[in-house]
Amino acid sequence: MSDGTEMLYVYAIVPGGDFTPAGTGIDGSALHVVGRDAGPKAVVHRHTGGPYDGPDGDVRRWVLEHSEVIDDVWQTAAAVLPVSFNVIVRSDPDTEATAAEQLESWLDDSAAALSQRLVELRGTCEVRVELTLDKDRLDDVHAEVADMKAEMESRPAGVRRLLEKRLEKTERDLVDRTADQIYPEVRGRIASHCLDIEEYRSTRREPGHTPVLMASCLVRSPEVPSLGAELTALQTTQPGLSIRFLGPWPPYSFADVTLDKKPAQPTSSTTAPEEERP
Incomplete structure (x- = not known):
């Protein structure tokens, strides 16, 4: 269980620039982006619970809502790197970096590889x-x-x-x-x-x-x-x-990117059940 610390649930990576996600995420969560203006950004919602886990019916609904966000982003952004279901970034108690700072640091470190793959996947x-x-x-x-x-x-x-x-x-x-x-x-x-x-x-x-x-x-x-x-x-x-x-x-x-570092301290990274994956 979470201690109430604000975390970030990640849906997708998009190119830098002016992009605002439409609609809502899992359970109606408000969406926003994290990242530098010029570099790749992550589409996220603020999260205070643990990983999404529960009865099969709930998991299917959450996976579908996760996928719908990615589909909406794909329709409106220049390109998209989908992120697996249940990737959640938390703060670092040792450095006192917030979840947003952790994610921004990873995006900065991985910017070249992410940007290249986004260019390759455009269109x-x-x-x-x-x-x-x-x-x-x-x-x-x-x-x-x-x-x-x-x-x-x-x-x-x-x-x-x-x-x-x-x-x-x-x-x-x-x-x-x-x-x-x-x-x-x-x-x-x-x-x-x-x-x-x-x-x-x-x-x-x-x-x-x-x-x-x-x-x-x-x-x-x-x-x-x-x-x-x-x-x-x-x-x-x-x-x-x-x-x-x-x-x-x-x-x-085709969203895998070879990176030196993984996203900063995900609490979970669970692949969607096979029957729910496109």
Whole structure:
């Protein structure tokens, strides 16, 4: 629990200049910025409690409100570096520096790296593409599967059970082989529209679907329709391909900056639950 000392809850980093956040933060908290006029600034609210922790429903609401602040900042600021949920900066009892002074000191020390990354992210967004092969559509692509299914229909029940096991293995082998074969072309065509691409493993896997590519893509905002058109073309040439195209969002997956120092004395730095992250 907090002793009542005023702290700062951090949402995002924005470039220097004249910027005033709109709206409110978690639980209606008033937003303001901390930082020098010319250097990067942090969007924060004054905080006197501990880290946000409680029932799942409350955490989901807090994470959503945190994300809404970042989205609003992304829509209005020149660029944004999203900060993870539950980063809270406190004062330093040894130096008697306030939370604002602590945060300003970190922003000053990290100004060059933060400013460079903000320039790189200007006018960008994040989209996610999830490409899988649908096992149930393999007979549209592979005659071998269609022939085996046709043969099964004319066989006795006992033989059919044996053929079903053979069919399952054949389908699994075919879909795995096909996924490996098309991966280089699929990734290359998607990457040609991206500034950066980061692959990940999804925690949710739809039955009967084999992953080909799961990726977060950093894209220039005007390039998003072109990427969407590329995905449509891929689905036309690969009938068994199932595509999810999510976003656009602020560049959450591309906000990491290599710094010599971390933000001054955060009381907590908790990543948002996976189901709440964009």
